Amino acid sequence: MASASSPTLSSSAAPLAQSPLASRPTSYDFVIVGAGVVGSALAFSLARSGRTVCLLERDLSKPDRIVGELLQPGGVRALSLLGLGDCLEGIDAIPVEGYQVFYGPRSVPIGYPVEDESEKGLGVESVTGKVEGRSFHHGNFVDALRKRALAQPGVTLIEATVKDIVTNASGVIAGVIATEKQSSSSAAPSTLRIEGSVTVVADGCFSKFRKTHGSSIAPTVRSNFVALELIHAPLPAPYHGHVVLSPSGPILLYQISTEHTRILIDVPGEKLPSVSKGELQAHIRDKVIPSLPEKLRPCVSKTLESGQRLRSMPNSFLPPSMQGQTENRKGVIVVGDAMNMRHPLTGGGMSVGLWDCVHLTRALGGARWSPPLLASEQSQPKDVTASAPVDLHAWSHSIRPALRSWHWSRKPLASVINILAQALYSLFGADDEALAVLREGCFKYFEMGGECVAGPVGLLSGLRPRPTLLVYHFFKVALFSIWCLFAHPRAYASRNGEIVRKPGIAEYPSLAFKSLLVFYTACVVILPVIWTELKANAPTFEDVTSSSALDASLRGSDGLNDGAFHDLLDRVNSSLRHTRKSGYMNYLPLPKRYLA
Ligand SMILES: Cc1cc2nc3c(=O)[nH]c(=O)nc-3n(C[C@H](O)[C@H](O)[C@H](O)COP(=O)(O)OP(=O)(O)OC[C@H]3O[C@@H](n4cnc5c(N)ncnc54)[C@H](O)[C@@H]3O)c2cc1C
Structure with a gap:
């Protein structure tokens, strides 16, 4: 593996210390709430561009979470453009060359594409010339990002919990009130008032401040991911993400260190079965483990029976919204999961967030530096890729148009990742007959290989973020699924047991009716998600819902x-x-x- 990282855990060496008191200014260009993936990367890149940034994080110890553990090649590329590519080194990250999808006894590889000649070097690449993603312990990656942010001149990192957003006399958001974490338990917590020209909310999926930019849209939850950490799991396709299409919902597996493999089990519904009554364990034992590839079953059973704590996270959907366009919401921007979430099935959240850092730095960064443009971005309209420094004190004339540019430049990737994740989850979590037909058709589509794999994986990896390509492949899958209904052999019960044959002409009328249902279902799956993306193109109006x-x-x-x-x-x-x-x-x- 050409670019496999070394297994030394440099990020575990020393705990992260906040910026010393004496070196802290009182006012900044940007105040960022939350030093997760997005907050840390954005603080680094804005400071690199010449802005001053105060980054506030409630807990600087290494995060121990089950989220954000696989970075798609598109996200790796964004990281490289920001100058943060080395955060993937020395954290025992595992190269990811694509996916392997399992469906009953069948499986199909979905490899990432070969690197585009014009974009070589802007990501990680294997000896075969294919682009790669990386998987890792989330905490190691975030710790590495925070260290880079702290070391960047212009960034002040403070361990403090933001309690409130401050509004000045003209109604413009002008900073935050935060409670600083004390080094000793006896000391009283000190309250800080930190002022900035722009306040950036990056406080994650359970955001307390996401509504400050004026949106009243709340996240919705369709399912939860339940996680276990397997030790030395015998993965059937090493260096690949594994997607198992089980009747109870999709299951993901990927190696996150030399030793550990994450398994994420989708459990439909907002509320999980009870752990204390053993209901969740029974669900995994009876419904999940039997659907896994055979060689993985003993390892998962053993981990479950060992009593390892079952950890879970809600899989939320939150459509984006255009920001900063109304008079009563000036001074604040919301980014990352606080602003936009999709089902984590396709592992795209960090890629969207890191690309937002690229676009926002180009739109609002200082004069010193700007993330370079990819060859594919050179052709975009000038206003979308402009990098001239904006006046941070002129919201209406400078920041507002810059935020509009940001909205449009993030649109292709963010909308592809959002729509793809929600649509694939509907198909892979199929719970009715028409969806099951689409799921079967989708799997057979992948089995055909060629463009039927290259197209979808280009979208999923974040390397070919073209919404029209997504719609094209989605409806091609729908039509192909319908064609399979008529043309592919299937099992029929007979007096002599089961026979496999193609449907006869007598069945065509009922199949025609079913086809209509399948096509209608395909529309119902994708059009509402597309609609949420279109709706996001209109500026946010507080409390305006109809x-x-x-x-x-x-x-x-x-x-x-x-x-x-x-x-x-x-x-x-x-x-x-x-x-x-x-x-x-x-x-x-x-x-x-x-x-x-
Ligand atoms: C189960 C699951 C699996 C996922 N897997 C993947 C994956 O494989 N690949 C992928 O790309 N994406 C994945 N995602 C999505 C990904 O984790 C998120 O998109 C990403 O972490 C968002 O980064 P963020 O910086 O917005 O939020 P976070 O990373 O959550 O960071 C928010 C930060 O804000 C801090 N904070 C919160 N409130 C305050 C406050 N009041 N004051 C100060 N600090 C505060 C928090 O402590 C935290 O450090 C997954 C999501 C889920 C739910």
């Missing part, structure tokens, strides 16, 4: 004066310019007279 309410707010009945109304209208129109070009306008529930 088109009539939006209409009312546009007309100024919520107290906006005429000038503000026209200003607002202008912004709506310019925000929707891109959407209109692509014909999406017809689907937006906005009053037509405002969109002419």
Whole structure:
């Protein structure tokens, strides 16, 4: 393996110390709440660009979590563009060359593509020329990111819990109130008031401050991932993420260190079966383990029976929203899981977050440095990739357009990852007949190889973030599934046992009806998620949830004066310019007279 990391755990060497008191300024360009994956990377890159940053984290000890353990090649590329590629070195990270999908006794490899000639060197690459992802203990990676942020001139890292957001006399968010962690238990906690031109909320999936930018959308949870850590698991396809399509929901396995393998078991529903009554253990024993590849079953059984604590995390969905476009929400930006989440099945959260750091640094960074452009980005409209420093004190004239640029530049990757994750989860967690037909068709589609693998894996890896390609492959899978219904042999019960044959002509009318149901189901799976992405293209209006309410707010009945109304209208129109070009306008529930 050309680029396998060394197994030494440099990040475990010394606990992270916050910036010394004497070197702390009182006011900053950016105040960032939360030093997770996104907060730490963003603090580093903004400071590298020449901005001053205060990064606040409630707990600087190495995180011990079951999230964010596989970074797709697209995320590795973003990390390289930020200059943080070395955070994957020395943390016992494991190279990932793609996925292996298991479906009953069958399995199919889905390898990552070969590196594009124009983008060579902007990621990690194996001896075969294929791009690679990396999997690791989440804590090791975050610790490495925090250390790089702390070492970057311009970053002040403080171990403190943010309690409140501060608003100045003109109603602009101007910083935070935080309680600093004390070194000794006897000392009283000190309260800090930290001011910044822009406050960035990056406090993760359970965010307390996600609504500060004006969105009232709350995350929804369809299932939970339950995790175990296996020791020396005999993975059938080493250096690959394993996806097992079980009748009870998808199961993921990937190696996270030389010794450890993570298993994430999807358990549908918002609430988990009881652990104290042994219901969750019984579910894993009876429904999950029998669906695993045979050679893995003893290892998982042994770990379960050893009494290892079953850890879980909700799998949330939170669509993004355009930020900073309204008069009453200035001074704050929300990023990472606090702003946008999708089912973790496709392992895309960190990639989206790291690319947000790239785009935001280009949009709001200082004059000293900006993340380089990829060859594929050179052709984007100038306003999307502009890197001229913006005046952080001029929200309406500088930051607002920059945030609009950020919204559009993040759109291709974020929307592909969001839609793909939600749609694949519906297919792989299939709980009705039509979904099962689509799941079977999807698996057979992968079995055909060639573009049927290269296309979807280009999307999943974050290397070819093209929404049209996603829609193309999704509906190709739907039509292929329908074709399989008619043309592929299947098992029928007969007097002499089971026979396998193609459906006869007499079955065609019922199959035609089923086909309609399958196609309708495919539309129901993907169109609502696409809709959430389209809706996100309109600026956020606080407490506006319906088109009539939006209409009312546009007309100024919520107290906006005429000038503000026209200003607002202008912004709506310019925000929707891109959407209109692509014909999406017809689907937006906005009053037509405002969109002419
Ligand atoms: C089960 C599961 C598995 C996943 N697996 C993957 C995967 O394999 N690959 C992938 O790319 N993505 C994965 N994700 C998604 C990924 O973990 C997230 O997208 C990513 O961690 C988001 O980073 P973040 O910085 O926004 O939030 P976090 O990493 O959660 O960081 C938030 C930080 O804010 C701090 N904080 C919170 N509140 C405060 C406060 N008031 N004051 C100060 N600090 C505060 C927290 O301590 C934390 O350090 C997974 C998600 C789940 C649920």
